[in-house]
Amino acid sequence: MTMPVANIDWDGLPYGLQRAVREHTGRVTGSRPDKGQRSDFNATLETASGLVFAKGAYQPLFAASLRNEAATVAWVSRIAPRLLWRIDVEGWVMLGFEHVNGRHADYRPGSPDLPLLANAVAQLSKVPLPDHVSKGVERHFGGLGAMVGNRLLHTDLHQENVLISGDRAVLVDWAWACKGAAWVEPAMAAFRLMVAGHSIDEAEDWGRGLATWQDGTVLDKFVIANYRSWRQAADHDPRDWKLRAADMAHRWSLHRNMPPR
Ligand SMILES: Nc1ncnc2c1ncn2[C@@H]1O[C@H](COP(=O)(O)OP(=O)(O)O)[C@@H](O)[C@H]1O
Ligand SMILES: [Mg+2]
Structure with missing residues (x-):
């Protein structure tokens, strides 16, 4: 059964997932949660390499939808934020996007x-x-x-x-x-x-x-x-x-x- 989204914050993420994110971004110095509707984690991260929008999910239905999103955004780069990285660890899918100032x-x-x-x-x-x-x-x-x-x-x-x-x-x-x-x-x-x-x-x-x-x-x-x-x-x-x-x-x-x- 799919549970309501969990809205986990950065500190609540599994350590292995945090480490995998840091491998892409460098040190994460801050996290501003965004009220997403269908992901378990949604935040603008302040990192050593600048602002990154990250969204992640561990519930199977949502994780599958993020895999669909990651594959799709490559085709719509003129009208969507660029996908910077994608992580698949400990049952989580996490996507890192170019942060849109808007x-x-x-x-x-x-x-x-x-x-x-x-x-x-x-x-x-x-x-x-x-x-x-x-x-x-x-x-x-x-x-x-x-x-x-x-x-x-x-x-x-x-x-x-x-x-x-x-x-x-x-x-x-x-x-x-x-x-x-x-x-x-x-x-x-x-x-x-x-x-x-x-x-x-x-x-x-x-x-x-x-x-x-x-x-x-x-x-x-x-x-x-x-x-x-x-x-x-x-x-x-x-x-x-x-x-x-x-x-x-x-x-x-x-x-x-x-x-x-
Ligand atoms: N690349 C981005 N840069 C800045 N803010 C973003 C970006 N992508 C999404 N957001 C913000 O985060 C919110 C949730 O992201 P979204 O991709 O819509 O996740 P969900 O599937 O949880 O609704 C959006 O409504 C928007 O306000
Ligand atoms: Mg949304």
Whole structure:
């Protein structure tokens, strides 16, 4: 069974793992924990070789997702932080990334971050599919056939996985990267904008700015599958933000005259 993430701090890591990190970074003089959502360890480390963002996991599901992340980031170096090192010891996987000096994206209406997000999503749509990516995004959406495809997708572009650094949106957290149709990423991102306060029309307009956006029956099908997926997530784990997302997904389907069954 997968336990909730442990959020272990630097001092709580096994000694062999600390030593393996130090072999890459030199002395670690400080650790600033970051509230990650799906890793057992997340922190900016102050080291003899400068700042490094490190994330690690020992629970099998999360460790596997970090292996997926490590393999994927090599393909998206223009829009993601560079992977500096990777450690596999004592059941832990730990990844060290170039530290991004930035802040979380703001998805509220009128935010200057929205065109930067669009640029990053457009760049992602041109990246070839890495060989190791075999899982399809449709499996989270009841196997919806229209979502099947051979494009690399991030699928988790919420505001905390997008860092604004200068005039760029840097996409982090490729742990759940998978493959699917190219229109899926802009559709999922547009939904994130709705949850952050955009009207449905405003968010769809943002999506229309992307060459891979799809409207019509494909989007109608997605909107229903998206609602079912969020409804299931909120029923399973009724935290506020999931209930709000399920409610927004419901409103989107009504807006497109597709009352969900
Ligand atoms: N390379 C980086 N540089 C600086 N901060 C980062 C970097 N990568 C991630 N972060 C910060 O740490 C948080 C958690 O990292 P993330 O990769 O999203 O882990 P999780 O899978 O636990 O959500 C992010 O929301 C972001 O604020
Ligand atoms: Mg994250």
